[in-house]
Amino acid sequence: MDTITKSERSLLMSRIRSKDTRPELVVRSILHRFGYRFRLHRKNLPGRPDIVLTRHRKIILVHGCFWHGHTCRLASKPKSNRSYWKSKIQTNRVRDSRNREALVSLGWKVLELWECEIRKADGLARKVQDFMHG
Numbered sequence: 001m002d003t004i005t006k007s008e009r010s011l012l013m014s015r016i017r018s019k020d021t022r023p024e025l026v027v028r029s030i031l032h033r034f035g036y037r038f039r040l041h042r043k044n045l046p047g048r049p050d051i052v053l054t055r056h057r058k059i060i061l062v063h064g065c066f067w068h069g070h071t072c073r074l075a076s077k078p079k080s081n082r083s084y085w086k087s088k089i090q091t092n093r094v095r096d097s098r099n100r101e102a103l104v105s106l107g108w109k110v111l112e113l114w115e116c117e118i119r120k121a122d123g124l125a126r127k128v129q130d131f132m133h134g
Contacts, residue, residue: 047102067092069089069092
């Protein structure tokens with residue numbers, strides 16, 4: 001059972017952004033600092049990837065740990081409406097996998113970054129740089 005009213009829950013959920021999130025902005029800042037130019041959320045690619053580096057044929061996906069079902073402490077388990085959230089997150093994971101496979105089959109190299117990795121920032125710039133040079 002939910003601990004807040006339906007209208008309060010609706011207000012909270014409406015404030016959650018899917019674009020221009022803090023982790024995404026951090027990764028974009030790193031890329032820009034290294035001199036890379038990129039496009040955002042290209043509609044003509046499967047899944048509308050977060051960051052597209054067309055010249056390099058590379059894509060960076062920035063995943064929120066909760067929304068994409070990562071197995072870290074940030075991906076907390078919901079305390080209410082568990083069956084809905086379990087189904088929702090599983091559907092997100094399947095869609096992510098399908099989109100990633102489609103991108104690879106189109107010849108793109110894909111890097112997935114998780115929110116917890118970005119928050120730590122230990123070696124994040126190095127990981128991005130290695131991906132771009134590798």
